[in-house]
Amino acid sequence: MSNLFIFSSDLRIEDNAALYNASLDNTGLTTAFIFNPAKWKNHNDSPLKIKFQLNHLQKLREKLIQKNICFKVIHADGIEEEPLKILNLAKELQSAKIFINKDYGFNERRRDSELEKLADHEGISLNLFDSSIIDPRNIKTGTGNFFKVFTPYSKVFRNLLTSEDLNIDPEPKTQEISNFQNDEIPEYDLEEENFKNSIELYEVGSDNVHKKFDSFLQDKISDYKNLRDFPSLDSTSKLSPYLTSGMLSAKYCLKELLSQFEDIPGTGQYSWMNEILWREFYRYIIYHFPRVSQGKSFSEKYDQLIWRQDATDFEKWCQGKTGIPLIDAAMTQLNQTGWMHNRLRMVVAMFLSKNLLIDWRLGEAYFMNRLIDGDHASNNGGWQWSASTGVDAAPYFRIFNPITQSEKFDKNGEFIKKYLPNLQSIPANSIHNPSKDLRIENNYPDMIVDLKESRKRALDAFSSI
Numbered sequence: 001m002s003n004l005f006i007f008s009s010d011l012r013i014e015d016n017a018a019l020y021n022a023s024l025d026n027t028g029l030t031t032a033f034i035f036n037p038a039k040w041k042n043h044n045d046s047p048l049k050i051k052f053q054l055n056h057l058q059k060l061r062e063k064l065i066q067k068n069i070c071f072k073v074i075h076a077d078g079i080e081e082e083p084l085k086i087l088n089l090a091k092e093l094q095s096a097k098i099f100i101n102k103d104y105g106f107n108e109r110r111r112d113s114e115l116e117k118l119a120d121h122e123g124i125s126l127n128l129f130d131s132s133i134i135d136p137r138n139i140k141t142g143t144g145n146f147f148k149v150f151t152p153y154s155k156v157f158r159n160l161l162t163s164e165d166l167n168i169d170p171e172p173k174t175q176e177i178s179n180f181q182n183d184e185i186p187e188y189d190l191e192e193e194n195f196k197n198s199i200e201l202y203e204v205g206s207d208n209v210h211k212k213f214d215s216f217l218q219d220k221i222s223d224y225k226n227l228r229d230f231p232s233l234d235s236t237s238k239l240s241p242y243l244t245s246g247m248l249s250a251k252y253c254l255k256e257l258l259s260q261f262e263d264i265p266g267t268g269q270y271s272w273m274n275e276i277l278w279r280e281f282y283r284y285i286i287y288h289f290p291r292v293s294q295g296k297s298f299s300e301k302y303d304q305l306i307w308r309q310d311a312t313d314f315e316k317w318c319q320g321k322t323g324i325p326l327i328d329a330a331m332t333q334l335n336q337t338g339w340m341h342n343r344l345r346m347v348v349a350m351f352l353s354k355n356l357l358i359d360w361r362l363g364e365a366y367f368m369n370r371l372i373d374g375d376h377a378s379n380n381g382g383w384q385w386s387a388s389t390g391v392d393a394a395p396y397f398r399i400f401n402p403i404t405q406s407e408k409f410d411k412n413g414e415f416i417k418k419y420l421p422n423l424q425s426i427p428a429n430s431i432h433n434p435s436k437d438l439r440i441e442n443n444y445p446d447m448i449v450d451l452k453e454s455r456k457r458a459l460d461a462f463s464s465i
């Protein structure tokens with residue numbers, strides 16, 4: 001007999017409600033990770049993110065075994081197979097209870113309801129735990145509807161938040177018996193050279209993750225509000241890979257933040273908390289508006305928009321060959337490291353969906369495929385915000401000019417030169433939009449679109465809807 005816990009986006013043993021509760025019966029506990037390459041491919045999960053998770057799981061596995069908690073791997077071929085595979089393992093272990101922290105994506109919810117039916121039929125209970133800081137069903141407007149605008153959502157969130165919401169579950173209890181054999185973490189090859197290099201950048205293991213968070217709070221949070229928009233500075237937390245895979249919990253972050261700092265508007269801590277709330281907000285949106293998880297625009301009317309089909313322009317955007325230095329440097333950062341600064345994510349996403357008028361869904365998928373922090377809710381939210389099709393999105397006529405953004409946020413071209421070293425010799429005042437001669441001299445391509453004309457083309461397309 002053993003309770004069964006299934007890992008989702010919660011690769012941690014601290015503050016893991018489902019795991020902790022699964023350990024309380026003391027009837028033995030088995031944890032299982034689902035190795036599902038077909039699902040990862042279908043969801044465009046980056047091989048880098050998967051390898052990162054498997055590296056972290058290696059450490060987690062050791063900790064679990066020390067607590068007499070078993071570690072198993074379920075092999076599945078697509079998410080549709082998961083309910084039956086989970087059930088089969090539960091039967092093999094003679095589990096009376098299965099425990100899962102909910103993921104809110106459409107497919108994951110469908111999987112859990114399928115599993116619930118199957119388990120119920122076998123007399124096994126499925127115990128699902130909410131994975132938001134405040135249950136998304138409890139955050140409502142004055143008229144009882146769900147929010148579609150961030151600022152009032154965040155105000156209500158702050159008002160509702162109690163110390164109980166920030167209760168941190170202890171580590172799971174050490175089990176008296178462990179009567180099943182542990183599985184090894186499966187081999188997973190990163191075939192691409194860029195991925196092989198970038199995986200080295202990301203440390204795993206709970207101690208490292210907490211150290212990173214602590215040093216951000218100590219050294220950087222006070223300047224966060226003023227410095228966070230400058231991509232050449234290391235001024236944001238870079239915790240997104242850990243938050244996405246659940247190696248660090250957002251609830252734990254808020255609890256620590258609010259125990260060390262006052263939540264005063266205008267401060268670094270206030271701004272940083274707002275970003276954690278944006279993350280919660282996008283999870284809230286996919287929960288209440290599942291259409292966004294099904295490849296649709298949040299704003300339904302924009303499903304009619306006719307996007308340009310231009311594989312050459314799209315490829316140039318992907319490879320950072322647009323002829324706009326800030327965009328090309330940003331895409332190089334993504335391709336080489338698996339991460340991109342937030343300001344640049346907005347700039348490149350707007351450029352693709354507005355100036356190139358290419359469907360934001362292609363950009364969304366490309367990001368997922370490269371990002372180590374690829375998170376369905378935040379990525380979809382960020383893309384739809386930039387493309388003006390989303391919840392509380394940028395209005396369609398607000399189109400960032402990438403050259404002006406470059407002059408403003410990378411004034412001296414430090415970020416550009418870091419990722420495009422061939423532009424090293426170009427002076428700062430020319431780096432944002434090099435002259436024809438400088439382009440030829442430095443073997444740098446012309447811009448793939450005229451910014452003024454393409455802006456007008458986007459305005460026409462959006463305003464015609």
Ligand SMILES: Cc1cc2nc3c(=O)[nH]c(=O)nc-3n(C[C@H](O)[C@H](O)[C@H](O)COP(=O)(O)OP(=O)(O)OC[C@H]3O[C@@H](n4cnc5c(N)ncnc54)[C@H](O)[C@@H]3O)c2cc1C
Pocket residue numbers: 228236237238239240241243244272275276278279280282340341342343345346349367371373374375376378379380381382383386
């Ligand atoms: C087009 C686009 C795509 C994006 N895709 C992702 C994605 O796949 N995964 C992802 O985690 N974030 C995504 N973001 C949000 C944001 O860019 C990253 O979370 C941030 O850059 C991560 O860096 P950081 O950890 O240093 O963030 P910090 O500035 O230190 O913020 C702390 C945490 O708050 C959360 N956060 C910050 N900004 C946002 C935001 N705008 N929306 C939602 N959550 C936020 C993240 O979890 C982040 O780690 C996207 C934004 C855009 C515009």
